[in-house]
Amino acid sequence: MSQQVKRADAQRSIAAILDAALACLGRNPEASVSEIAKAAGVGRVTVYGHFPSRAELVDAAFARAIEEGHAALDGVDLSGDPREALARLIASSWQLVDRSRSLLLAAQSVLPPGRIRALHAGPMERVEHLVERGRAEGVFRSDLPVSWLVGTMHSVMHNAADEIHAGRVQPEQAAGLITATVLSAFAAPPASPL
Amino acid sequence: MSQQVKRADAQRSIAAILDAALACLGRNPEASVSEIAKAAGVGRVTVYGHFPSRAELVDAAFARAIEEGHAALDGVDLSGDPREALARLIASSWQLVDRSRSLLLAAQSVLPPGRIRALHAGPMERVEHLVERGRAEGVFRSDLPVSWLVGTMHSVMHNAADEIHAGRVQPEQAAGLITATVLSAFAAPPASPL
Numbered sequence: 001m002s003q004q005v006k007r008a009d010a011q012r013s014i015a016a017i018l019d020a021a022l023a024c025l026g027r028n029p030e031a032s033v034s035e036i037a038k039a040a041g042v043g044r045v046t047v048y049g050h051f052p053s054r055a056e057l058v059d060a061a062f063a064r065a066i067e068e069g070h071a072a073l074d075g076v077d078l079s080g081d082p083r084e085a086l087a088r089l090i091a092s093s094w095q096l097v098d099r100s101r102s103l104l105l106a107a108q109s110v111l112p113p114g115r116i117r118a119l120h121a122g123p124m125e126r127v128e129h130l131v132e133r134g135r136a137e138g139v140f141r142s143d144l145p146v147s148w149l150v151g152t153m154h155s156v157m158h159n160a161a162d163e164i165h166a167g168r169v170q171p172e173q174a175a176g177l178i179t180a181t182v183l184s185a186f187a188a189p190p191a192s193p194l
Numbered sequence: 195m196s197q198q199v200k201r202a203d204a205q206r207s208i209a210a211i212l213d214a215a216l217a218c219l220g221r222n223p224e225a226s227v228s229e230i231a232k233a234a235g236v237g238r239v240t241v242y243g244h245f246p247s248r249a250e251l252v253d254a255a256f257a258r259a260i261e262e263g264h265a266a267l268d269g270v271d272l273s274g275d276p277r278e279a280l281a282r283l284i285a286s287s288w289q290l291v292d293r294s295r296s297l298l299l300a301a302q303s304v305l306p307p308g309r310i311r312a313l314h315a316g317p318m319e320r321v322e323h324l325v326e327r328g329r330a331e332g333v334f335r336s337d338l339p340v341s342w343l344v345g346t347m348h349s350v351m352h353n354a355a356d357e358i359h360a361g362r363v364q365p366e367q368a369a370g371l372i373t374a375t376v377l378s379a380f381a382a383p384p385a386s387p388l
Binding site for chain 2: 105108109112113114117141143144145148151152154155156159162163165166168169177180181187
């Protein structure tokens with residue numbers, strides 16, 4: 001085989017493994033490398049050839065899911081009142097998180113929180129721009145760093161996934177809870193009693 | 195040895211292992227079972243006799259740190275304006291989280307978020323009572339479940355630990371950021387534009 005053919009083969013094999021990883025981890029956060037290899041129609045050795053550990057495979061699958069989700073969010077209208085735009089962005093982002101809850105659990109059990117946040121850099125940049133516009137227009141608070149506010153929204157969304165997993169929140173309640181919490185947290189602070 | 199002497203020996207050995215685990219994981223979140231055994235003055239086999247896996251040892255050490263922290267928070271004055279009481283509770287709780295950041299990282303890398311939250315049941319109950327009093331007095335919002343608000347505070351505090359780890363927040367800024375965020379998130383929502 002030429003080098004070029006080998007490279008094309010390897011790319012197809014990686015794509016099939018990632019497809020299989022997304023499908024298997026999307027059903028069961030503890031899906032094993034053997035199960036994923038079987039679903040991809042390749043051997044375990046081939047999987048380990050591309051991804052030296054299960055954690056690296058989960059990382060790559062999670063990265064692809066976020067990339068696809070980020071592209072899907074291109075369709076959200078972020079114009080107009082920044083609070084309404086943020087509510088629309090939360091509703092659409094939450095749909096993606098909700099569909100990926102099993103994958104998120106898989107990621108949380110093998111990747112540190114810092115890595116999970118780093119993989120969200122693209123989607124978080126979108127929130128960042130919206131927060132900056134809202135601050136410029138005086139509807140979001142300017143007394144806390146933008147990166148802190150974006151991290152707060154990220155944590156509140158992932159808290160919703162945990163609360164659903166624990167049975168304390170129903171999936172259909174989550175977007176409303178997240179929006180109500182984040183809009184208050186981002187609002188200019190009320191006259192403080194302190 | 196009598197059964198009683200054996201039991202007392204086992205208890206001393208477990209206590210020494212947990213002391214060593216807290217010391218080692220408090221310096222290095224990736225401290226190994228061998229390092230912890232050495233610091234405790236016992237063999238690895240003894241550690242595994244009490245804690246079948248590193249994750250179970252981290253779980254037990256983390257549980258003990260939370261229990262000690264929970265006892266330390268008994269001294270916080272929770273009377274008076276619930277917002278001021280919450281600010282005092284956040285400041286004291288954050289000191290504990292800040293001192294335990296290395297241990298928290300160790301826990302986050304081997305325990306799922308649901309387990310980490312479950313281990314905080316004691317401290318969270320204290321927040322729950324304060325939130326309920328604040329709702330009864332009309333200063334905290336009543337439109338979202340209490341458990342959701344408590345989970346939000348938990349997430350915001352752990353987000354602060356992650357932000358410090360990532361170098362985006364300085365440790366001395368954290369209590370102020372957490373308090374400003376949580377007090378807004380817990381306030382009765384402002385007149386909504388939506």
